[in-house]
Structure formats: structure tokens, C-alpha cells
Amino acid sequence: MADKDRQEHVEENRELWDAMASDWFDRGREAWAREDAHWGIHQIPESEAQLLTSFSGGKVIELGCGTGYVSAWLSRLGGEPTGVDNSLGQLSSARQLQNLFDLHFPLVHANAEELPFADQSFDFAISEYGAAIWCDPDQWIPEAARVLRPGGRLVFLGNSTQLMLSVSDDDGPATTSLNRPLRGMHRMEWDDDPGVEFHLSHGDRIKLLRANGFEIEDLVELYPSTASSNNHYGFVTLEWAQQWPAEEAWLVRKI
Ligand SMILES: C[S@@+](CC[C@H](N)C(=O)[O-])C[C@H]1O[C@@H](n2cnc3c(N)ncnc32)[C@H](O)[C@@H]1O
Known part of the structure; x- marks a missing residue:
């Protein structure tokens, strides 16, 4: 891939997140105020999701930290986080x-596809809808592997593959049909949504993770309980998300 092509989505996403930053502040404040982690679009509590069972402190890098609440949770759990984000806003x-x-x-303005850190400088890497969905996996997963020490963990959460096949093209919520091919799924853009x-x-x-030494x-396929109605997003209903996982988290270890 030419450097120019590689940079194009990074710049487009930076502009998008700079423009949207103020809209995300209140949600960030609510999440900072929570003592324990609640994940993703349905705010599933850590007691159910169990994404941090391998976390035992140490140096943490959050890839696409946004308002920084995941790093705040990990700091309260005894970690030493560094938040990295592409958007100054x-x-x-x-x-x-x-x-x-x-x-x-520390908060560092950087692209998670080209991290300004030495090899093996972190014990734990995490991304909740940051690099996990906004960065090219062919770029950010090798970078995460590079900055993690052997034995270090990477946990990342984003929309599930099932959801990405089923979201409709017309701004409505996910359907029960397959609306696009699975084969070749990689870069995705939406008519009604920039970025x-x-x-x-x-x-x-799995091939990519294994090729990078994970x-x-x-x-973890995440299913919200009926109580988890805290969904601000129109692209999936609670009823859908209780039948198919709308979100998935990968828990991997650098060998
Ligand atoms: C939905 S937020 C996720 C962060 C956090 N969990 C939250 O919800 O506030 C997505 C974040 O990824 C960041 N991001 C997008 N592309 C990035 C890149 N190439 N490198 C680092 N961060 C990036 C955006 O700037 C944005 O802050």
C-alpha cells in the first residue's frame, strides 16, 4: 500500500473525530464517573463481560483512547496507562x-498505526472502539505486537462481524438478512456516516493475529441483558443484540 493511501483514512478519521469531539464529552464524563468498567454500545458490566480477567497492572497503552475513560478504569485497577489518540479534540x-x-x-497525539514507542515497552494494550475499528488491522495489529512485551496481552472490542454483515444501508437498524459479503471484508464506509x-x-x-505472534x-461475544437499554445508537436494537452478538472482544496474548 502506498504511503499516501495509508494516510488517507487516518486523516479523514482525524477530521471526523475533531469535529465530533464535543458531542462525546458528556458520555466520556459519565464513563469516567463509573468505578468499574462498562463496555461498548450496551454498557455491559465487566462482571458479565470478563474482558479484564488477565489484567494485573503494569504499563498499559490504550489505542484510540478518545476521552480516556478506559485508561482511567485501568489506572484505578493499578495500571500505568498511556492514552494514544489521533484527534487533538x-x-x-x-x-x-x-x-x-x-x-x-500521559496522553499522546499519535496514529495507532505508527506508534512513537520503543519495541516491547508495554505489558497490556487495549482498544474499545478505537484502533479496533478505526485503524487498518494490517497496520495497527503489527504495531500493537511490536510495542507489547512477550507475554503481554491485547484486548480489543468493536462491532461484531455478524453485525457488520447485517446493518442496513439505509440508516435503519441491523436486519435479519445478510446485506453484504463476508468474503474480503476489510475497509468499510457508510453512505450516511463519514469516516x-x-x-x-x-x-x-485469526490469520492476522497469529501472523503477528499472538x-x-x-x-467474547457480548449479549446485553434486558436491563442494558443504554444504547445511544440507531444501528442495532436490543432485541437483535440479544439474539446475535452485536459486539465482540478479542483477548490475545503475545507469545
Ligand atoms: C469511539 S472513540 C473510542 C474511544 C473511547 N472508548 C470512547 O468511546 O471515547 C474512537 C477514537 O479512536 C480515535 N482514532 C481514530 N483513528 C485513530 C488512529 N489512527 N490512531 C489513534 N486513534 C484513532 C478517534 O480519534 C477517537 O477518539
Whole structure:
């Protein structure tokens, strides 16, 4: 891939997130205020999702940290987080929230596909809808592998492959039909939504993770309970998400 093509989606997504940053501030503040982690679009509690069972502190990198609440949770659990984000607007919100909650950790303006950190400098890497969906997996997964020490864990959460096949093209919620091919799934753009996302089939994801020295410890398919109605997004209903996983988390370990 030419450098120019590689940069194009990074710049487009930076502009998008700079423009949207103020809309995400209140959601960020709510998440910062939570003592324990609640994940994704349905705010599934960590007690159910169990994404952090392998976390035991150490140096953490959050890839696409946005308002920084995941790093805040991991700091409260004894980690030493560094939040990385491509958007200065999002990092400015994260800084305001650090001051509001009096909890400070480094925030770095960088592209998660080209991290400004030495090899093997982190014990744990995490992304909740950051690099996990906004970065090219062929770029960010090798970078995550590079900066993790052997034995380090990577946990990332995003929309499930099933959901990406079923969301409709017309702004409505996910349907019960397959609306696009699985084969070749990678870069995705939506008519009604700016920005460039990346989603892979499970087979392609497993090949990529293994090629970069990761062993897969778990693939968690997340289902919300009826109480989890905290969904601000129109692309999936609670009823759909209780039958198919709308979100999935990969828990992998660098060999
Ligand atoms: C939905 S937010 C996820 C962060 C956090 N969990 C939240 O919801 O606030 C997506 C974040 O990914 C960031 N992002 C997009 N592309 C990126 C890239 N190439 N490198 C680093 N961060 C990126 C965006 O700037 C945005 O802050």
C-alpha cells in the first residue's frame, strides 16, 4: 500500500473525530464517573463481560483512547496507562476529564498505526472502539505486537462481524438478512456516516493475529441483558443484540 493511501483514512478519521469531539464529552464524563468498567454500545458490566480477567497492572497503552475513560478504569485497577489518540479534540476532552476527576496519565497525539514507542515497552494494550475499528488491522495489529512485551496481552472490542454483515444501508437498524459479503471484508464506509472503519471476518482476523505472534485466549461475544437499554445508537436494537452478538472482544496474548 502506498504511503499516501495509508494516510488517507487516518486523516479523514482525524477530521471526523475533531469535529465530533464535543458531542462525546458528556458520555466520556459519565464513563469516567463509573468505578468499574462498562463496555461498548450496551454498557455491559465487566462482571458479565470478563474482558479484564488477565489484567494485573503494569504499563498499559490504550489505542484510540478518545476521552480516556478506559485508561482511567485501568489506572484505578493499578495500571500505568498511556492514552494514544489521533484527534487533538478528543485528547483535549480527555485532559479536561483528567482535571475534573483529578486522575492524570500521559496522553499522546499519535496514529495507532505508527506508534512513537520503543519495541516491547508495554505489558497490556487495549482498544474499545478505537484502533479496533478505526485503524487498518494490517497496520495497527503489527504495531500493537511490536510495542507489547512477550507475554503481554491485547484486548480489543468493536462491532461484531455478524453485525457488520447485517446493518442496513439505509440508516435503519441491523436486519435479519445478510446485506453484504463476508468474503474480503476489510475497509468499510457508510453512505450516511463519514469516516472509514475496518472490520474483518473471523478467519482473516485469526490469520492476522497469529501472523503477528499472538495466541488467541478468548473471543467474547457480548449479549446485553434486558436491563442494558443504554444504547445511544440507531444501528442495532436490543432485541437483535440479544439474539446475535452485536459486539465482540478479542483477548490475545503475545507469545
Ligand atoms: C469511539 S472513540 C473510542 C474511544 C473511547 N472508548 C470512547 O468511546 O471515547 C474512537 C477514537 O479512536 C480515535 N482514532 C481514530 N483513528 C485513530 C488512529 N489512527 N490512531 C489513534 N486513534 C484513532 C478517534 O480519534 C477517537 O477518539
